Structures are given as structure tokens and as C-alpha cells.
Amino acid sequence: MLPSHGELLEGFAWHCRAHRVDMTDRQREGAEIAILGARRVAGTLATDPTSIPAAVLFGLSLHARELGPTWRGFGLLVLQNLTARTLGSSIELDDAAAIELHRLRLLAARDREAFERASDGERRAMFEPMRAFVASRMR
């Protein structure tokens, strides 16, 4: 099951506050829309429960700009939390894997406009590297 919009939004707001990242009302609204968009994308990409954490991470990565400087840490925590809570698994990331996952997330952020123009099949193809990578790191 996808995480609720409230769960993601409250988590993001708390993460920002806990790390003293101030956001203007406008930035907060942007983040809220980004989380809404990320969740919607994840709902269309996740084909089974095991791919939901990666799909949510992919959706959040598409919206990295609106999420501001906490996007990297927040997304990783969401990935780990969803994997543990909904699948009873964990994500194992050594240094090399953390670099590769961040690279995949940056590619998603960079290619957001192309993703938005893409067909459903093309979107799945863009998501596939992250889905496969996360799956390979699940324990």
C-alpha cells in the first residue's frame, strides 16, 4: 500500500524542522504539491507491493527541486521506512551502492520533463533501473 499523503507530508515537515531547514509558506506549498505528485507517480509505477518503496523514491526524486536541501536524506528515510514497515525488509547500502542510488535519483530529477511527456511504457522504462537497483539491495 502506498504511504498516505499525510504520512509523507508530516514526515517531511518534521524532518525539515528537526534539522532547522526553514521554509517559506510558498516553499511549503511547493513541497506539498511535490509530495502529492510523487505519490501519484508512485501509484502508476508500482506494479506490486515490493516495488512501492522504489516507486515512491522515484516520485520524490522527480520533485527534488521542490523538496529543497532535505530531498536526499528525506527520500532515503522514506525508502528505508517503507521497506521495513510494509515489507519487513531492509535496504543494504554500502558506499558504492549509496553513490549509485544517488546517481539514479539525480537522473530522475534531471529527466523530469521528459518523464512528464513520456508514454506509460516509456515511464516504466525510466523507472526500471531504480526499481531493479532497489530490489537488488533488499534484504
Next chain:
Amino acid sequence: MTMVAAHPLPISDEAAKRAWIEQQLAELTAEERQVYESDAGFRSFVDLALADEAANPGKAARSIAECQAYGGDVERELEDLATGRHPLCR
């Protein structure tokens, strides 16, 4: 089944981490506290984030500082990852 860590931390360290986590939870705002108690997803997110920070002090702050330094310049980050200049590569 009881899990035993291969290299358990001294009790004092574990106690200090637990105390720090408890302190952070005590500092939740009233609204956050309400959500923490009613929403299992938010609660597990906060618990995971605090445990991660307790195990890796300063990790989140470093991540934020690095993202701020790039200022959303995704191409530069990708180039630095490719050439080993990115902070994650150090």
C-alpha cells in the same frame, strides 16, 4: 529470538543514544505528538530517522549542507559523481 549484536556498544553509549532519542521525541510539537501517536507510518518514520541520526551523528546535517552547496545543479552533481569529486565519493 534474541538478537545479539556482533560488536555491542558499551552500555553507556547505547544509553546515551536512547536518552538522545527520548529527548528528541519529547521535543515534538503538540501537533507532531498527536500525529506520532495516531499514525503508525509517521511514527516509524520518526523512529527510524532518530535511530539513524543517533547511529550516525551529523549525517543528516552533512547531507543537507551538501545539497545546499549544489543549489539544485543536478548536472554538476552528476559530473562530480562521475569524476569522484562528489562528497559521497570521499
